[in-house]
Amino acid sequence: RTLRIGLIPGDGIGREVIPAGRRILEALPTSLGLKFSFVDLDAGFETFKRTGVALPEKTVETLKQECDGALFGAVSSPTTPTKGYSSPIVALRKRLDLYANVRPVKSVAPTPAFPDPIDLVIVRENTEDLYVKEERTYDAPNGQGKIAEAIKRISERASSRIATMAGEIAVRRQRVRETTGGDAAGKKSMVTITHKSNVLSQTDGLFRATARAALEQARFRDAGVAIDEQIVDSMVYKLFRQPADYDVIVAPNLYGDILSDGAAALVGSLGLVPSANVGDGFAIGEPCHGSAPDIQGRGIANPIATLRSVGLMLEFLGQEEAAARIYKAVDANLAEGRLLSPDMGGQARTDEVVEDIIRRL
Amino acid sequence: RTLRIGLIPGDGIGREVIPAGRRILEALPTSLGLKFSFVDLDAGFETFKRTGVALPEKTVETLKQECDGALFGAVSSPTTPTKGYSSPIVALRKRLDLYANVRPVKSVAPTPAFPDPIDLVIVRENTEDLYVKEERTYDAPNGQGKIAEAIKRISERASSRIATMAGEIAVRRQRVRETTGGDAAGKKSMVTITHKSNVLSQTDGLFRATARAALEQARFRDAGVAIDEQIVDSMVYKLFRQPADYDVIVAPNLYGDILSDGAAALVGSLGLVPSANVGDGFAIGEPCHGSAPDIQGRGIANPIATLRSVGLMLEFLGQEEAAARIYKAVDANLAEGRLLSPDMGGQARTDEVVEDIIRRL
Numbered sequence: 001r002t003l004r005i006g007l008i009p010g011d012g013i014g015r016e017v018i019p020a021g022r023r024i025l026e027a028l029p030t031s032l033g034l035k036f037s038f039v040d041l042d043a044g045f046e047t048f049k050r051t052g053v054a055l056p057e058k059t060v061e062t063l064k065q066e067c068d069g070a071l072f073g074a075v076s077s078p079t080t081p082t083k084g085y086s087s088p089i090v091a092l093r094k095r096l097d098l099y100a101n102v103r104p105v106k107s108v109a110p111t112p113a114f115p116d117p118i119d120l121v122i123v124r125e126n127t128e129d130l131y132v133k134e135e136r137t138y139d140a141p142n143g144q145g146k147i148a149e150a151i152k153r154i155s156e157r158a159s160s161r162i163a164t165m166a167g168e169i170a171v172r173r174q175r176v177r178e179t180t181g182g183d184a185a186g187k188k189s190m191v192t193i194t195h196k197s198n199v200l201s202q203t204d205g206l207f208r209a210t211a212r213a214a215l216e217q218a219r220f221r222d223a224g225v226a227i228d229e230q231i232v233d234s235m236v237y238k239l240f241r242q243p244a245d246y247d248v249i250v251a252p253n254l255y256g257d258i259l260s261d262g263a264a265a266l267v268g269s270l271g272l273v274p275s276a277n278v279g280d281g282f283a284i285g286e287p288c289h290g291s292a293p294d295i296q297g298r299g300i301a302n303p304i305a306t307l308r309s310v311g312l313m314l315e316f317l318g319q320e321e322a323a324a325r326i327y328k329a330v331d332a333n334l335a336e337g338r339l340l341s342p343d344m345g346g347q348a349r350t351d352e353v354v355e356d357i358i359r360r361l
Numbered sequence: 362r363t364l365r366i367g368l369i370p371g372d373g374i375g376r377e378v379i380p381a382g383r384r385i386l387e388a389l390p391t392s393l394g395l396k397f398s399f400v401d402l403d404a405g406f407e408t409f410k411r412t413g414v415a416l417p418e419k420t421v422e423t424l425k426q427e428c429d430g431a432l433f434g435a436v437s438s439p440t441t442p443t444k445g446y447s448s449p450i451v452a453l454r455k456r457l458d459l460y461a462n463v464r465p466v467k468s469v470a471p472t473p474a475f476p477d478p479i480d481l482v483i484v485r486e487n488t489e490d491l492y493v494k495e496e497r498t499y500d501a502p503n504g505q506g507k508i509a510e511a512i513k514r515i516s517e518r519a520s521s522r523i524a525t526m527a528g529e530i531a532v533r534r535q536r537v538r539e540t541t542g543g544d545a546a547g548k549k550s551m552v553t554i555t556h557k558s559n560v561l562s563q564t565d566g567l568f569r570a571t572a573r574a575a576l577e578q579a580r581f582r583d584a585g586v587a588i589d590e591q592i593v594d595s596m597v598y599k600l601f602r603q604p605a606d607y608d609v610i611v612a613p614n615l616y617g618d619i620l621s622d623g624a625a626a627l628v629g630s631l632g633l634v635p636s637a638n639v640g641d642g643f644a645i646g647e648p649c650h651g652s653a654p655d656i657q658g659r660g661i662a663n664p665i666a667t668l669r670s671v672g673l674m675l676e677f678l679g680q681e682e683a684a685a686r687i688y689k690a691v692d693a694n695l696a697e698g699r700l701l702s703p704d705m706g707g708q709a710r711t712d713e714v715v716e717d718i719i720r721r722l
């Protein structure tokens with residue numbers, strides 16, 4: 001089977017890590033029976049500066065009409081307010097209805113602060129909440145300056161499908177743990193619903209009630225997936241105190257955004273944390289890190305977040321075996337700890353890390 | 362001078378820590394020339410269950426008419442949606458226009474994860490953002506369930522005054538550091554503006570621009586207060602990677618709520634972290650922890666967050682010397698580490714911790 005993959009490097013180190021993603025796909029063993037073809041696509045702040053549009057229609061159309069999946073690098077945000085600019089990845093998630101942002105966070109090795117292995121996944125709703133970007137500005141009464149408002153929108157439909165996806169991911173993780181055995185097998189299968197319904201009784205109340213109802217489905221109950229919940233502030237606290245206690249965390253868009261950066265901090269580097277933007281039948285792999293202008297062009301970006309994002313993309317395209325190969329090769333590189341990029345305390349260049357991982361496929 | 366203090370224990374361990382707050386005020390050395398009188402006031406979920414109202418008018422009126430300041434314990438949130446219930450502390454902040462929630466976070470001792478001392482303060486806007494609680498629910502088109510919306514409101518007026526307060530706190534901290542000398546003296550005076558203007562260009566854009574303008578005032582510039590900014594997700598990441606780098610963090614209400622729990626996790630226990638809800642001429646001290654039903658009634662709650670909140674309240678009522686006494690006594694108790702409550706790994710009861718600290722006043 002041939003999968004056609006859109007490559008959207010974007011800005012900064014996106015241009016260094018997306019080629020690494022392509023290389024690992026090309027290096028997958030032929031025994032897997034997978035072939036890939038690629039198409040290069042534009043998006044980002046550089047594209048905006050050149051063309052006045054951050055997400056060209058051609059990129060959206062090509063993804064919709066030709067591609068099975070895609071890899072997205074990173075985009076720079078303008079440092080000063082820039083008229084007409086709007087984040088292309090946020091737009092892409094909505095245009096392709098990639099309603100879930102899936103962010104697994106896994107520790108490399110025990111540390112004094114976190115002796116127990118961290119292995120959790122944040123399942124972030126990807127299409128609504130404050131990200132609908134419906135804003136308006138008006139003059140305050142009595143001439144006291146301006147007032148701006150934004151809409152936070154939560155729908156039953158989006159909350160239900162994201163919680164269902166979280167439940168499915170919990171079931172799949174439990175299956176993998178049972179197959180793998182060892183310490184991991186003892187981990188409790190659980191979905192933690194994150195919300196702030198003590199303040200936002202209608203919006204977050206709807207998210208909470210809908211997520212709970214979706215997770216009470218017989219198929220999740222029968223698979224032994226426990227339902228848990230945390231108020232978002234308390235979730236952040238717990239995440240930093242007892243991260244090993246969590247399995248799958250499901251959250252509305254903005255809390256998910258914040259939680260996933262927080263979780264990334266726990267495992268040492270944003271350069272390790274992958275994500276996938278997932279819809280029905282389409283997935284875009286995307287490293288969690290940004291465009292990192294400070295190290296751009298030096299060939300030292302950590303490719304691991306991208307390589308793991310390639311794995312995630314493949315997983316959601318139904319290619320679990322290929323995905324597992326990539327994860328294992330990455331874990332082996334990290335476990336050996338000989339060829340690490342500078343963010344991990346090593347001295348290896350992007351290419352050397354990629355080659356080491358390819359060698360282990 | 363006699364200060365009249367409202368005591369609002371609320372629910373759960375609020376009833377164990379607020380008496381501790383009263384005791385320390387009564388134990389302050391007479392040489393400070395301060396006297397206190399107290400009035401007990403109701404609020405909370407228990408009050409709601411008894412009377413149908415979580416924040417009685419009498420509480421608000423007594424605070425407004427009789428009191429110079431107050432101490433608030435904690436409230437339990439209902440575990441299931443409860444018609445008519447709404448958080449009394451959120452209401453109180455608005456009713457008394459306590460527009461700033463000030464949360465200092467200070468590490469007890471270096472740890473392997475955080476070798477450098479953490480000493481930062483989060484200045485959270487306390488009256489608007491999603492906490493305006495303007496929500497509505499309607500049926501989705503095509504019968505796809507319900508949709509709920511909430512308003513996030515950011516005003517130039519509130520953003521400007523909270524940033525100004527952050528600037529003033531930065532100046533005051535710098536002055537204290539210079540007086541204290543030692544390692545702390547080298548710390549850079551800086552206010553970090555937290556926002557998500559890459560997505561919310563109008564609301565968070567207004568917060569960012571207004572805060573920046575407020576902090577560019579000559580008096581802050583002349584005092585050497587640097588202006589910094591972080592996108593909220595990145596702020597959470599940095600907070601966990603390099604907390605020692607931060608001094609004063611100013612944020613809209615919801616980000617401030619999340620960041621302050623996150624920062625609390627860094628220093629070991631929510632039981633250590635105080636806050637003050639501050640308006641013009643009035644302050645309510647409030648420990649950052651919740652009502653902790655799991656340990657309620659056992660006499661083992663950590664009183665330190667409350668004792669430090671008493672200090673903060675005094676500071677904002679212009680009693681800096683009395684505040685400094687309390688902080689010093691608490692720090693001495695922690696530094697010795699002999700009488701610690703269970704959340705800190707010790708075995709001391711609430712009363713024993715309080716007595717030890719009073720002894721050191």
Ligand SMILES: CC(C)[C@H](C(=O)O)[C@@H](O)C(=O)O
Nearest residue numbers: 087089090257288559560594
């Ligand atoms: C760049 C930004 C718009 C984006 C987001 O908030 O979703 C990023 O933080 C992310 O998490 O992918």
Ligand SMILES: CC(C)[C@H](C(=O)O)[C@@H](O)C(=O)O
Nearest residue numbers: 198199233448450451618649
């Ligand atoms: C109890 C809750 C409404 C409150 C808040 O969100 O402000 C609490 O989390 C806090 O930080 O004081």
